[in-house]
Amino acid sequence: MINHEYVHEATTYRSVSRLAGMTTTAPPFAEVTRSAGALRGFLHGLPGVDQIGAEQRVAMLGTRSIKTTAKAWALDLAIRMVDLTTLEGADTPGKVRALCAKGLRPDPSDPSCPSVAAICVYPSMVPTAVAALTGRVHVASVATAFPSGQAPLDVKLADTRAAVRDGADEIDMVISRGAFLAGHYRDVFDEIRAVKEACGAAHLKVILETGELATLDNVRRASWLAMLAGADFIKTSTGKVQPAATLPVTLVMLEAVRDFRAETGRIIGVKPAGGIRTAKDAIKYLVLVNETVGEEWLDPDRFRFGASTLLNDLLMQRTKLATGHYSGPDYFTLD
């Protein structure tokens, strides 16, 4: 069995919700999740996000110049954070096995190159991935009628249980954006709760599909909603909707996990997914993590990249840094 290193710090449910002005009880925020009205009041009482300000912040951080030793360190960390993903109707067991081999040894010519964090597949491919990886890399499965989330709850739960039963130790669920946008926060909360329960020991990543949430205020609310309901990770996107991960959205989610940690002591991970294709982009995200939540989140157990093409660019930059010259894409394996 895979030994997870996720840290769930001993929760010291201190002064719960300065933000909501609620009294202290355990579990955290029991007061705010007690009723639909309380939950709504809490989420709408969170401080707003000024979009222009958030965009300026990430633009400034985007000017950070990461060179030489810092770049080498960041590239290796980024590789270790990749959830190497294939989520296509055309996926085959052969393709998944190839992806697993690549995830285990991304650069076959260089044994010092680290493995990725996880292989992320559809539930039907979980047995193949589990057999190929034999516990050396996590197996993540999307579930809950990915990517739309448009299925009855019992189907979503069955989807989740099947993936866990087949050996997935991470579940990437999608929230019901329709319910969220309609203000039915309690429904979304209950659904996440139920999926979390179905996950058992597997870790739950909750996909907010921020491209459909429209505002950064909504991103902050959805982040808190997912964390309150028991998410281990909050994830930006399915990758099937544009825009997928963006730096401002990730900034707001990082601020949310930072504030949640301050309130509850629990550390929640963040996973931007979709649209991150270059090493340069990945490093921008790492800078964002470093200067928003700090080094504690610079760890594959707290921060992941959901990506497919990113890995090859990371490998290419890594080789360039080590050898001083670029080798063409033909020198790196296709997924």
Place this chain on the structure above:
Amino acid sequence: MAFEYAPAPESRSIVDIRSSYGLFINGAFVDGSGSLKSVNPATEETLADVATAGSGEIDAAVAAARTAYEKVWGKMPGRDRAKYLFRIARIIQERARELAVLESLDNGKPIRESRDVDVPLVAAHFFYYAGWADKLPYAGFGPQPRPLGVAAQVIPWNFPLLMLAWKIAPALACGNTVVLKPAETTPLSALLFAEICQQADLPPGVVNIVNGAGDTGKLLVEHSGVDKVAFTGSTDVGRAIARAVAGTKKSLTLELGGKAANIVFDDAPIDQAVEGIVNGIFFNQGHVCCAGSRLLVQESIAEELLATLKRRMTLLRVGDPLDKNTDIGAINSSAQLDKIRELSEIGAEEGAERWSAPCVLPDRGFWFAPTIFTGVTQAHRIAREEIFGPVLSVLTFRTPDEAIEKANNTPYGLSAGIWTEKGSRILAVADRLRAGVVWANTFNKFDPASPFGGYKESGYGREGGRHGLEAYLVH
């Protein structure tokens, strides 16, 4: 594991600093009557010897400007003046990196700011006023507005090139010629600008640059041959200039000090407000006349906001101005550092609580850690006097009325900031703030199309925008 950013220094080889510079008079570099040394405040190394102007050189510069005004520039059609200004703007863009590196070397500001803020704004200012040069009859100052003549311009050291642009671009667009004196600690970017004027084939005498300390500035503004005096700098010097100009026919604009209130209401977007506070006071080491040096925060969120602010301040990277990852560079001079230290000590003595971001300051050069004072009252000197450094005074308020009263309770009135998600509150509060510029949910934002200037002891006259033309036209 910590993410240590490796040093990422911008190369200084792009800029060729000469060992000595003359005065720029009548289109050529000429000898002065004395000299000063310009020092890199981050290392204390001498960058160059710069000639200074005495009365003879000031006479020559004003005479050159007068001749250029009467013979060439004053009667040149606006569309032709525009060509020169557009040309200068383009050369500034082409030589942007060179200008940015030189500015950071001479001033101590981080390369990120000179590269991303100062120099792009300088080019934007020339582009903007180039556009006005042939449209002055439509600016609202009469059908045939005329230039004033020769403008004497004295600028400060905090934004050497940007303040030059704010002064020279509108003056030239309106048909005036100028004699400009940069600050004695930051003469170099203006001298590179003089080279750009040569490169642009600007007619000789239209722009003259004379260096020197306060005595040179005094000779210039008191010179009987100038028609217009424009000054940006301290309120004390501004007062002396106003006295010297009083009773003459010279027109005068002054852009002086400030002690801006940055007001954070309890419904503000907290994370962005904290960014705005940091940008408001730590941008350019706090050497900003419109810096948000007084933080007024609503009592109910004060504790939470200060905790977030302190955490954010620990991330500020203080050090080598040429490193692309530096957020806070060097204090411009030892004299300014002494002043910041003195006022900070007074703040602590008067009972305010001092907190500085933990950071390692270089051994050589002039440095001051980003600092905040909490528990400040209106009576404290650090709440009243302009520190002009990376020092923030934090006060609290309970009601909007109290915030407005405290914000206005200062002899200055240059700028202010409002942070709230409520639009109606922004409008209502801005209406009652006695400050020339009010920023809402942002701070220290500049645009050439937007006028800038003060109330009360922050000066008079506006720079920038259509309003900025008024100071350089007879109407």
